[in-house]
Amino acid sequence: MSRRPTPPSLVVLKKELIDGVRDLRSLFSAFFFPLLGPLTIGLVAINIDKVTNDQEIETLYVEGGERAPALIKRLEQDLEIQPAPADAEQKIRDGEVSVLLRVPDDFLERSARGEPAVVELISDGSKPDSRSVTSDVEEAVAAYSSELGVMRLLARGVDPSLLRGVSVDRVDVAPPERRGGDIVGAVAGMFVIISAFFCNLYLVIDATAAERERKSWEPLLLTAAPRGAIVLGKWMAGLTFGYAGVIATAVLTLFPLAWLDLERAGIRLLITPGAVAVILVHLLPLAAFASAAQLLLASLTRSFKEAQTYLSLTMFVPMIPGMWMSIDPLPAAPWMMAVPALAQQMLLTRTISGEATPILWQLGAAASCMAFAALALVGMRWVVGREQ
Amino acid sequence: MLRAEGLARRFGQVVAVESVSFEAQDGQITGLLGPNGAGKTTSLRMIYGLVRPDAGRAWVDHLDPATAPLEARRRLGVLPDSPGLYARLTGRENIRYFAELNGIANDAALDARIDALARTLDLERVIDRPATGYSQGERMKVAIARAIVHDPPNIVLDEPTNGLDVMSTRAMREAIRALAAEGRCVLFTSHQMAEIGSLCDRLVIIGQGRVIAQGTIPEVIHQAGAATLEDAFVALVGPADGLGHAAGASP
Numbered sequence: 001m002s003r004r005p006t007p008p009s010l011v012v013l014k015k016e017l018i019d020g021v022r023d024l025r026s027l028f029s030a031f032f033f034p035l036l037g038p039l040t041i042g043l044v045a046i047n048i049d050k051v052t053n054d055q056e057i058e059t060l061y062v063e064g065g066e067r068a069p070a071l072i073k074r075l076e077q078d079l080e081i082q083p084a085p086a087d088a089e090q091k092i093r094d095g096e097v098s099v100l101l102r103v104p105d106d107f108l109e110r111s112a113r114g115e116p117a118v119v120e121l122i123s124d125g126s127k128p129d130s131r132s133v134t135s136d137v138e139e140a141v142a143a144y145s146s147e148l149g150v151m152r153l154l155a156r157g158v159d160p161s162l163l164r165g166v167s168v169d170r171v172d173v174a175p176p177e178r179r180g181g182d183i184v185g186a187v188a189g190m191f192v193i194i195s196a197f198f199c200n201l202y203l204v205i206d207a208t209a210a211e212r213e214r215k216s217w218e219p220l221l222l223t224a225a226p227r228g229a230i231v232l233g234k235w236m237a238g239l240t241f242g243y244a245g246v247i248a249t250a251v252l253t254l255f256p257l258a259w260l261d262l263e264r265a266g267i268r269l270l271i272t273p274g275a276v277a278v279i280l281v282h283l284l285p286l287a288a289f290a291s292a293a294q295l296l297l298a299s300l301t302r303s304f305k306e307a308q309t310y311l312s313l314t315m316f317v318p319m320i321p322g323m324w325m326s327i328d329p330l331p332a333a334p335w336m337m338a339v340p341a342l343a344q345q346m347l348l349t350r351t352i353s354g355e356a357t358p359i360l361w362q363l364g365a366a367a368s369c370m371a372f373a374a375l376a377l378v379g380m381r382w383v384v385g386r387e388q
Numbered sequence: 389m390l391r392a393e394g395l396a397r398r399f400g401q402v403v404a405v406e407s408v409s410f411e412a413q414d415g416q417i418t419g420l421l422g423p424n425g426a427g428k429t430t431s432l433r434m435i436y437g438l439v440r441p442d443a444g445r446a447w448v449d450h451l452d453p454a455t456a457p458l459e460a461r462r463r464l465g466v467l468p469d470s471p472g473l474y475a476r477l478t479g480r481e482n483i484r485y486f487a488e489l490n491g492i493a494n495d496a497a498l499d500a501r502i503d504a505l506a507r508t509l510d511l512e513r514v515i516d517r518p519a520t521g522y523s524q525g526e527r528m529k530v531a532i533a534r535a536i537v538h539d540p541p542n543i544v545l546d547e548p549t550n551g552l553d554v555m556s557t558r559a560m561r562e563a564i565r566a567l568a569a570e571g572r573c574v575l576f577t578s579h580q581m582a583e584i585g586s587l588c589d590r591l592v593i594i595g596q597g598r599v600i601a602q603g604t605i606p607e608v609i610h611q612a613g614a615a616t617l618e619d620a621f622v623a624l625v626g627p628a629d630g631l632g633h634a635a636g637a638s639p
Contacts (some may be wrong), residue, residue: 003493011488015477022476215472219534222436223489224462387439 008225012233013240016207020241026202030241033198037191037253041260058133061088064103068119075101075140079133092124099123099133114152183326184269185349188257190322192250192348193341196283196290197318199245200238201311204291207234208298209307227384231295231377238291246283250276254352270354282347282362285369289340290318292376299383321345332357337364340372389414389573390542394444395434396597404430406597407444412575412590414541417568419584420577422594423625428577429469431594432544436466448542462490465540467548471531475520479511479530482519483537490538498537505533508566510559525556532563543567545576549583561587581618595625 006014020026063084065072072081084100091097102120110117121137123130150160211217220230258271294311301307318341324330325345332350337343343365350357390412397405405427412418422428433439435446437453437460446453453460473482483502488494506515509529514522519530528548536543545564549557564587568574578584584591585605592602601608601624605617612620 003495005491005493006488008489008491011485015474015481015485018481019474019476211472214475215468215470216474217472218438218468219466219471219486219531220489221438222461222464222466222468223486224458224491224538225489226458 008229009232009236012225012230013236016203016234016237017240019206020203020237023202023206026206026241029202030199030245031248033195034245034248034252037188037249038256040191041188041253041256058098058136060133060137061085061097061100062103063088063100064105064107065101067103067105067107068117071103071119071141071144074144075137078136078140089122092122095124095127098127098130099137101137111148183329184257185352186322186326186329186345188253188352189345189348190319190326191253192246192279192283193286193318193322193344194315195245195249196242196287197294197315199249200240200242200287200291200294201308201315203241204234204238204294205298205304205307205311207237208295209301210304213303221384228381231381231384235291235295235377235380238295239288242291243284243287246287247280250279250283254279257352268354269352271352275351278351279348282344282351282365285366285373286340286344289369289373289376292373292380296376296380296383299380317341325349332361334361334364337361338368340369343368389447389449390418390435390544390575391447392431392435392444393447395431395441395446396443397430397434397439397441403597405434405441408594408597408599409444410592410599410602412542412573412592414573415568415571416589417564417574417576417587418590418592419588420575420592420594421584421621422577426594426625427597428594429546432546432575432577435544436464437461462538463541465535465538465543467528467532467535467543467545469546469550471528471534473519473522473527473530473534476518478518479506479515479522479526479533482530483534486534487537492538501537501539502533505537508563509533524551525553528552529556529560532560536567540572542573543575545574547577547579549578549580557583581616581621585617593621593624600624 020030058079059082060075060079061082061084062072062075065081065083075081084102085091085097088097088100092100100122102122104118104120107117107119119141121134123134125131149163153160153163211220221227254271254276257269294314297310297314298307301310321339321342322345330336332346336346347357347362347365392408392410395405395408396403408427408431410418410420420428420432430439434441434444435448435453437446437457440454448460448464451460451463453464473479474485477485480499480502483505484494484498487498487502492498502515503512506512509532511526511529511533514526515530519527522530528551532545532548535545548564549560552560561583564574564576568589576587588605590603591605591608593600593608601611601620603611608624609615609617609620612623614620614623
């Protein structure tokens with residue numbers, strides 16, 4: 001059995017991958033990180049559930065409801081109306097009943113005379129769940145009261161709009177999927193983008209600074225493998241770990257978002273397998289850049305600790321676009337496509353928000369990442385070729 | 389055949405190698421001797437093509453490593469000082485990695501060659517274990533196997549018996565003799581006079597960045613007018629000089 005020799009870059013790739021898979025630290029950093037996204041989203045999901053649970057229809061007990069049929073009809077829009085049990089006030093104190101609305105005997109009489117009619121709202125203010133019911137009732141009573149006032153003015157031939165000084169009309173032009181998408185997309189996108197830098201971190205350090213430290217660097221350079229092939233092999237290994245992390249993080253972070261009922265929170269995201277596939281295509285050049293840039297940086301250091309320090313510090317840089325955009329969503333501009341990480345953050349957010357991006361922008365983002373990656377690799381080739 | 393022709397190299401203000409010329413012949417064991425900081429490692433690095441000479445040339449057979457580094461390295465097997473293995477790879481994987489990097493196909497013939505090396509170096513018991521559990525001697529022997537697995541005609545061993553126990557040292561010496569007997573050019577450095585005396589066909593003594601003496605062992609002893617090799621070495625290098633230089637010079 002005689003085989004052709006394997007190209008040296010592939011020999012290096014294979015060795016670095018085997019070494020990386022056997023290194024618990026590399027493996028842990030590559031496959032623990034993708035779990036952080038869904039964990040965070042799980043926390044968000046619990047909170048959204050809490051918020052939406054509060055909006056469930058609550059019960060209001062009414063005493064003498066037959067005396068104010070129009071008011072009760074209005075209250076029925078938001079609350080479940082139940083006739084009050086006997087001894088209702090005591091039951092509120094005991095916490096068995098949360099809120100009681102009492103319509104006094106003279107309600108109709110006073111109304112008929114055009115006097116302000118009074119209803120009593122009885123609750124235990126120290127119980128948090130009673131507050132949303134009381135505020136619902138107050139709103140309904142206020143609305144009913146102002147309707148009644150309008151009718152009375154009209155009956156006397158007065159224009160009711162005279163009573164209104166200023167009114168506010170809110171106009172929000174953003175479609176609902178954009179507003180929510182910008183923020184949720186920024187945070188989810190940040191996770192996915194960081195994974196390109198984080199998941200290959202230890203493999204990259206192990207293939208450079210740690211190789212110097214354990215003194216296998218000089219023997220490696222004394223083989224007949226071209227320096228460029230060694231650089232290329234290490235880069236491909238870093239890219240493999242980084243991109244595997246990107247795929248895992250994107251799948252584990254984005255799909256749970258699709259399962260959450262975010263629309264109840266006014267957020268609509270377009271997370272389909274197709275959209276995730278598009279995002280993964282956008283992130284391949286970023287993973288290529290991340291691997292090259294980190295290799296260059298790590299090859300400039302002399303020890304594992306030094307490399308770890310510098311690389312963890314630079315890890316914050318690609319987080320900036322995501323953090324910025326979750327606070328202040330920037331309008332996309334063509335120049336942003338030239339900036340690695342920022343471009344991918346934009347593309348990702350736009351993709352899951354259902355916004356189209358010009359194809360030229362998409363190509364520009366990929367081209368820019370690849371150009372920076374090539375530059376970093378040339379830089380590392382120079383570092384490796386330098387005299388020791 | 390390895391040859392240095394007037395090699396010179398300075399790092400900043402420090403002259404590491406002033407002028408080194410010697411030749412190591414095929415089929416012979418050539419010892420490179422010198423106090424710490426005399427310029428041995430820098431001279432060797434110029435032969436490997438890792439450091440460019442300011443003046444002079446190095447030859448690996450008919451190749452100049454400064455202009456044809458890859459071809460020169462293919463004909464060269466090097467055990468550098470303090471060689472590191474990949475701890476998570478087995479001995480066999482460490483050796484195979486370097487074989488493949490030197491352009492050897494990963495096939496049954498390579499495995500057979502690694503088995504033969506393991507037999508020669510008494511590594512059969514540990515060759516398929518991760519290198520992390522190796523003793524100093526096992527590490528050194530795997531590093532040697534790694535350096536010569538691609539069957540290079542020229543071999544440089546920088547202190548190959550450093551840190552080895554008696555049995556391993558003996559096995560290593562046998563292996564070195566066998567390599568030269570196969571017609572290879574073996575150049576090695578050591579600080580142990582007894583080892584050099586028993587192994588070397590020829591001797592090159594370096595001090596202060598220059599070659600002080602070279603020839604067969606009797607020639608060198610005669611040249612120094614001494615009785616033993618150690619006396620000759622001390623007479624030629626001078627103890628004070630050696631220390632003074634070591635203090636002033638970097639690697």
